[in-house]
Amino acid sequence: MKMLKALFVALAATVVFSCSQDGKKYVVKGTAPEDGVQVYLLDQITGKPIDSTVVTNGAFIMKGVAEKDALLNVRPAAPGPHWNYFFINDGVPVKVNFADSTLVGSEENTKLMESCRQIHKAYSTFARYAENYRALPEEERAAKKEERRAEFNKWADCYKHLFEENRDNNVSVGLMALLRSYIPRDTYGELLSSEGTFKNHPYVIDVQRKRDEAAAKEKARQERKQSCIGKPFLELQEADPDGKMHSLSEYAGKGKWVLVDFWASWCGPCKREMPNVVAAYKKYHKKGFEIVGISFDDKKEDWVKAIKEWEMPWIHLSDLKGWYNAAHEVYAVDAIPDNILIDPKGVVVTRDLRGADLEKKLDELFK
Numbered sequence: 001m002k003m004l005k006a007l008f009v010a011l012a013a014t015v016v017f018s019c020s021q022d023g024k025k026y027v028v029k030g031t032a033p034e035d036g037v038q039v040y041l042l043d044q045i046t047g048k049p050i051d052s053t054v055v056t057n058g059a060f061i062m063k064g065v066a067e068k069d070a071l072l073n074v075r076p077a078a079p080g081p082h083w084n085y086f087f088i089n090d091g092v093p094v095k096v097n098f099a100d101s102t103l104v105g106s107e108e109n110t111k112l113m114e115s116c117r118q119i120h121k122a123y124s125t126f127a128r129y130a131e132n133y134r135a136l137p138e139e140e141r142a143a144k145k146e147e148r149r150a151e152f153n154k155w156a157d158c159y160k161h162l163f164e165e166n167r168d169n170n171v172s173v174g175l176m177a178l179l180r181s182y183i184p185r186d187t188y189g190e191l192l193s194s195e196g197t198f199k200n201h202p203y204v205i206d207v208q209r210k211r212d213e214a215a216a217k218e219k220a221r222q223e224r225k226q227s228c229i230g231k232p233f234l235e236l237q238e239a240d241p242d243g244k245m246h247s248l249s250e251y252a253g254k255g256k257w258v259l260v261d262f263w264a265s266w267c268g269p270c271k272r273e274m275p276n277v278v279a280a281y282k283k284y285h286k287k288g289f290e291i292v293g294i295s296f297d298d299k300k301e302d303w304v305k306a307i308k309e310w311e312m313p314w315i316h317l318s319d320l321k322g323w324y325n326a327a328h329e330v331y332a333v334d335a336i337p338d339n340i341l342i343d344p345k346g347v348v349v350t351r352d353l354r355g356a357d358l359e360k361k362l363d364e365l366f367k
Contacts, residue, residue, distance in 0.1 A: 023065040023066060023067055023068055024065065024066065024067075024068045024069075024089050024090065024091040025063070025064070025065055025091060026041070026062070026063065026064055026065070026066050026072065026089050026091075026093075026094075027061070027062075027063050027093035027094070028041060028051075028060075028061065028062045028063075028074055028093070028094055028096060029059070029060075029061050029093065029094070029095050029096070030055075030059065030060045030061070030074065030095065030096035030097065030098065031058055031059050031060075031096075031097050031098065031099065032055040032058060032059070032060065032076065032098040032099070033058070033098065033099050034055065034078065035055050035056060035057065035058065036054060036055060037054065037055045037076050037077060037078045038052060038053075038054055038076070038077040039052060039053050039054070039055060039060050039062070039074065039075070039076050039077070040052045040074070040075050040076075040077065041062050041064075041072055041073070041074055042072065042073040042074075042075055043066070043070060043071075043072060043073075044070075044071040044072065044073055044086070044177050044203055045070075045071070045202060045203055045206045050064070050066055050072075051064050055076075066089045067089065067202070068089065068090075068091075069088055069089060069090060069170060069201065069202075070088070070089045070202070070203075071086060071087075071088060071089075071170075071173055071174060071177060071201070071203045072086070072087055072088075072089055073085060073086050073087075073177075074087075074094075074096050074103070076098060083101045083116070083120075084116065084177070084178060085103045085113070086103075086112060086113070086116065086174040086177055086178065087103060087105055087109040087112065087113075087174070088106075088108060088109055088112070088170045088173065088174065090105075090106050090108065090109070090170075092105050092106035092109070093105065094106075094109055101117070108169060108170055108171055111166070111171050112170075112171045112174040112175070115162045115166070115171060115174075115175060116174070116175075116178050118158060118162065119155075119158060119159050119162065119175070119178060119179070119182070122154065122155035122158040122159070123155050123182055125151075125154070125155065126151055126152060126154065126155040129148070129151045130148070130151075130152075133148050156183070156187075159175070159179055159182070159183065162175060163175050163179075163191060166198075167194070167195075167196030167197070167198055168196055168197045168198070169197070169198075170198070170201065172196060172198040173198050173201045173203055173204060176191070176192070176198065176203070176204055176207065177203065179191070180207075189211070192204070192207065192208060192211070221332070221334065224332040225331075225332045225338075225351065225352075226351065227332075228331060228332075228340065228348045228351070229348050229349065229350060229351060230347065230348065230349075231347065231348060232253075232346050232347055232348075233248060233249075233252050233253065233260075233340070233342050233346055233347070233348055234248075234330050234331065235247060235248055235249055235330075236248040236294065236317075236326055236327060236330055237326075238294065238317035238318055238319045238325075238326065239317060239318065239319065239320075240315070240316060240317055241300070241303070241304050241307065241316060246315075246317055248260065248292065251290055251292050251315060252292075252342045252346050253342070253344070253345060253346025254344075255288070255344045256288045256289065256290045256344055257284075257288060257289050257290070257341065257342070257343060257344060257362075257365060258289075258290045258291070258292060258341070258342040259277075259280075259289070259290070259291045259292070259339055259340075259341050259342075259353075259358075260291075260292050260294060260331075260339060260340045260341075260342065261277060261291055261292070261293045261294065261337070261339045262294050262296065262327055262331070262333045262336050262337065262338040262339060263293060263294075263295060263296070263336055263337050264295055264296040264297050264303075264322075264336055265295070265297050265302040265303055265305065265306035266297070266302065267296075267336050267337065269336070269337055270336055270337045271306075271310065273337045273354055273355065274310050274312065276354065276355050276358060276359070277291065277312075277358070278310070278311060278312060279359075280358050280359060280362055281312075281313070281314055283362070284362050284366050285314075287366045288344075288366070289362065289366070290314065290315070291312075291314035291315065292314070292315045292316075292317060293307075293312060293314060293315065293316045293317065294317055294318065294325065294327050295316065295317070295318035295320075295325075296318075296322055296323060296325050296327075296328075296333075296336060297318055297320060297322065298320050298321060298322035299320070300320055303316075303318055303320070337354065338351070338352055339351065339352060339353060341353060341361070
């Protein structure tokens with residue numbers, strides 16, 4: 001019995017020692033204007049809650065142990081927009097106030113929250129300008145292009161300044177999490193690849209790993225999409241709106257240039273692009289240009305309605321399986337709008353022609 005007790009004490013000591021080495025205690029105290037709201041403490045690497053509680057009598061508290069210097073985020077589950085209350089788990093208790101959107105803790109965490117507030121303020125100013133800019137007529141937007149760029153640079157300079165100021169402390173880690181929702185992907189990549197001690201933080205390492213994996217996946221996707229170019233078209237068999245089955249070989253390789261257009265009635269970018277496709281059809285159809293539309297719809301009524309309303313007077317086929325359309329596998333279609341252009345002999349010559357590029361290519365072929 002004494003041996004078991006000694007073993008238990010030793011094991012408990014090991015656990016305490018392990019927590020003191022690998023983790024830090026966190027204490028999050030907060031106030032909120034509404035009772036009954038669920039509050040979560042999220043780990044920013046996994047995006048999953050590590051703790052939660054409910055607001056009672058206008059207050060809440062969460063205590064526990066998390067990884068030392070982990071980037072954590074306090075989030076209420078109430079509907080509507082909310083701040084991200086980021087903080088670094090450095091062992092110093094933090095106080096959060098949902099009413100005035102503040103977080104106070106260690107000097108580093110207090111500075112992180114103040115930096116986030118500055119970025120939010122600068123972005124809100126630009127967002128209001130951008131909304132008004134988008135509402136202007138096209139001629140006025142063109143005239144104010146440089147003004148818009150200047151307004152964008154005002155807030156861009158704000159976050160760049162704050163990042164430069166903190167690239168050698170953990171404030172920059174929290175800014176990396178915040179900026180992912182705001183700045184262009186290329187700009188974010190530039191910051192991520194720049195030098196600073198922030199690069200050694202587990203959160204930043206995880207972000208870079210995910211970006212590398214996404215880049216590799218996109219490269220493989222593009223290679224697969226392009227693999228059909230320069231080769232004879234691959235057969236597809238799908239039904240027309242009357243339910244009659246047709247093969248792509250009925251139209252392709254028969255002496256005409258054929259654009260196989262992948263689209264769907266629910267696809268906003270497809271709807272915006274369709275006037276360009278309609279104009280190309282009207283201009284070149286009599287010269288030997290044909291279109292076969294392959295829809296990624298899953299509801300026949302939506303498909304047929306769009307054909308009529310978008311005024312698309314060409315051949316239309318679909319198996320009405322949505323993203324499980326046969327073209328998804330045969331031609332690696334995993335984003336729409338997309339298309340392939342098949343020459344009169346049945347060879348795929350290019351892919352994803354849109355807007356002016358479609359017009360330019362057809363002009364070259366039929367000039």
